Amino acid sequence: MLFQVEMTVKLPPAMPVEQAAEIKAREKAYAQELQRAGKWRHLWRVAGSYANVSIFDVEDNAELQELVSNLPLFPYMEIRVKPLCRHPSSIREDDS
Ligand SMILES: O=C(O)C[C@H]1C=CC(=O)O1
Numbered sequence: 001m002l003f004q005v006e007m008t009v010k011l012p013p014a015m016p017v018e019q020a021a022e023i024k025a026r027e028k029a030y031a032q033e034l035q036r037a038g039k040w041r042h043l044w045r046v047a048g049s050y051a052n053v054s055i056f057d058v059e060d061n062a063e064l065q066e067l068v069s070n071l072p073l074f075p076y077m078e079i080r081v082k083p084l085c086r087h088p089s090s091i092r093e094d095d096s
Contacts, residue, residue, distance in 0.1 A: 001057070002041075002084040002095075003064055007077045008051040026072040039067060055084070 011020055034040035042055040058064045068079060086095060 001060060001064075003056045003058065004082040004084055005054045005056055005064075005068065006046075006051065006080040006082075007054065007071075007073075008049070008079075009073055009077050010050075011073075011076050023072045023076075030071060034067060039063075 011023075031040060031043065035043065039056060039058055040054060041057045042053075044053045045051075046053060056064055056067065058067065064081065068074065068081075071077070
């Protein structure tokens with residue numbers, strides 16, 4: 001199942017720089033692990049903001065919840081999820 005996931009990061013301004021850097025490093029490692037596993041298909045920065053638009057390819061809602069809630073930045077993000085399905089006019093073979 002494909003989902004569009006929009007994540008907006010809102011770190012507390014008072015968070016020490018070192019703590020923020022450590023969380024971001026763990027987030028990057030986990031995000032890249034999920035991309036290599038084919039679970040996190042697309043990751044795009046929203047220009048001009050600390051936000052991304054992503055496409056996840058997971059078994060079901062429960063797997064999406066598990067993966068997203070394990071993100072190190074999860075406590076500091078606003079997340080919006082939209083379920084996707086194939087568009088009848090799409091010419092791509094791999095977007096089911
Ligand atoms: O930077 C972000 O958009 C937040 C998050 C998503 C992947 C990652 O490495 O950090």
